[in-house]
Amino acid sequence: MSTAPAIxxxxxxxxxxxxxxxxxxxSLERLTRQGFTDxxxxxxxxxxxxxxxxxxxxxxxxxxxxxxxYTEGKRQASANSNNAMRHANGRILKILFQDDFLCDDSALQQVFDAFQEPGCKWALMGSAVTRDCETLERPMVPRWHDRIRWGFNTISSPSVLALEARHDLWFDENLQWLMDGDMYQSCHQAFGDPVILPDTLVANRIHEGQVSAGVxxxxxxxxxVxxxxxxxxxxxxGDLRAFLYQYLKALG
Incomplete structure (x- = not known):
């Protein structure tokens, strides 16, 4: 009988x-460098x-x-991420968009160690952005707040997210731009505050083809709405104010 992987x-x-x-x-090449291999x-x-x-x-x-x-689902990141999670066997699910990568070889070890602590159901990793895969800019330590669902993103992309596999939480397939904040809101409602891994572990690649650039x-x-x-x-x-701000901003 095969043993389920940790992650x-x-x-x-x-x-x-x-x-x-x-x-x-x-991204896969960087995964081969991880010290944690399960x-x-x-x-x-x-x-x-x-x-x-x-x-x-x-x-x-x-x-x-x-x-x-996976060609039959909606052609967008939320549906595609959900499909990846549905086919996963690990005890911990680590989201990683294909143009992002783990920039620290201890990243998965830190994720695994965090989930060994009682009460850890979801974790968020520190991140930075990169244009050349070498230089890391604008390091960011995730910070939770109540306006996260409105797109005031102090956490970063879904690539910083890890969560316990035994759950009924999924990205909302009606969302693209706000899919990350909505998921963070759902995790917070289900599990409470996240465990924060403050080290810069994820690099978010900036390029012309990224989805957020075309919203x-x-x-x-x-x-x-x-x-x-x-x-x-x-x-x-600030909830009503956040809604009005984002709606009026989108009006131009």
Whole structure:
């Protein structure tokens, strides 16, 4: 009988204008350097081309990696991330977008150690941004606050998220721009405050093809209204103000 890995690295992948295989390859290469090795990689692939599949095959002898073709779902990150999580076997789920990477070789060890502590159900990792995969800029220690669902993101991308596998929490597939804040809000409601790993462990790659660069004002308005209808406007300090700010900003 096979033993479930401690951690599943859940990677939603797609063509990314032809660069998907290259970005994924760099991320997988960095995973081979991790000191902690009890993990699997699950790649949910929404590509139309073969780049992602070829990259996964190239690392099959160096990583425990499983590619799952996923062309029937919504072509967006929230649905693709959910599919990766559904196919994961690990006791801890670690989200990692294909153009991001773990920039510290102790990252998975730190994640594993955090979940050994009683009460740890979800954890957030320190991050930075990079343009060249070498220079790390704007280091960021995740900070929770009650306006996170409105897009005031003091946590960073979903690549900093790890959570216990035995849960019923999923990215909302009606969201793209606010998918991360909504997920953080759901985790907080279910589990309470996150464990914060303050070291810079994740590098978020900045490039022209990233999804956030193409978010329209119309989409922002739609998602702000959807978020208000989904969770209501609470009595938390600044909640109404946050909604109005983001909605009016999206009007231009």
């Amino acid at each position: 599943s690295i859940c990677i939603p992948a797609y063509d990314m204008g032809g660069a998907g295989g290259e970005y994924l390859g760099y 993990f699997e990689v699950v790649v949910s692939d929404q590509s139309d081309g073969s780049g992602v599949a070829e990259t996964c095959a190239a690392y099959a002898d160096r990583l425990t990696i499983r590619r799952v073709a 329209s004002r119309k989409l922002r308005r739609q998602e702000v 959807y978020t208000a209808r989904k969770g209501g406007l609470t009595r938390a300090k």
